Amino acid sequence: MAKPVHILNGPNLNLLGTREPEIYGSATLADIESACREHAQGLGLEIVFRQSNHEGELVDWIQAAGREADALVFNPAAYGHTSVALHDALKAVDLPVVEVHLSQPAAREAFRAHSYVSLAASGTISGFGADSYILGLEAAARLIASRRAGR
Ligand code: DQA
Numbered sequence: 001m002a003k004p005v006h007i008l009n010g011p012n013l014n015l016l017g018t019r020e021p022e023i024y025g026s027a028t029l030a031d032i033e034s035a036c037r038e039h040a041q042g043l044g045l046e047i048v049f050r051q052s053n054h055e056g057e058l059v060d061w062i063q064a065a066g067r068e069a070d071a072l073v074f075n076p077a078a079y080g081h082t083s084v085a086l087h088d089a090l091k092a093v094d095l096p097v098v099e100v101h102l103s104q105p106a107a108r109e110a111f112r113a114h115s116y117v118s119l120a121a122s123g124t125i126s127g128f129g130a131d132s133y134i135l136g137l138e139a140a141a142r143l144i145a146s147r148r149a150g151r
Pocket residue numbers: 011012013075076077078079100101102103104105112
C-alpha cells in the first residue's frame with residue numbers, strides 16, 4: 001500500500017516570510033505547505049508536512065518516516081551543516097531522501113558548503129526558492145516509481 005511522502009523542515013524555517021526575505025523569499029512555511037499539498041495531489045501522493053527547531057525531534061521524525069513514509073523530502077536548514085545525528089538517522093532508514101534548500105548554500109558562506117545530510121541523501125535540490133520543494137516532490141515521486149519498478 002502506498003505511504004505518504006514526509007516533508008521535514010529544520011530550525012528557523014517557521015520564520016519564513018519575515019526571515020531574511022532577500023535570501024529566502026516572501027513565502028511563509030504555510031504557503032510552501034499549501035503549494036506542496038496541491039502539487040502532491042497532482043502526483044497522486046499524500047504528504048505529511050512538519051517543522052521543528054529541535055535536532056532530536058527531527059531524528060525522531062526521520063525514524064518515523066522510515067516506518068510510515070515512501071520517501072522523505074528534507075530541508076535540514078542549519079542542522080544540515082552540523083548534525084552527525086541527522087546524517088546517522090538518514091543512514092539508518094531505508095528510504096529515498098531528497099534534500100532541499102530554498103537558497104543555494106554552495107554560493108554563500110564557506111560554512112554552508114558542507115552538508116552531512118547530502119552524504120546520506122539520494123540527491124539535493126537547492127537555489128530555486130519555494131520551488132525547490134516542488135522539484136523535491138517531483139524527484140521523490142520518480143524515486144518511489146523507480147523503487148516500485150525495482151530499478
Ligand atoms: C537553508 C540553507 C541553510 O544554509 C540555512 O541554515 C537555512 C535555510 C535553505 O533552505 O536555503 O536555515 O536550508
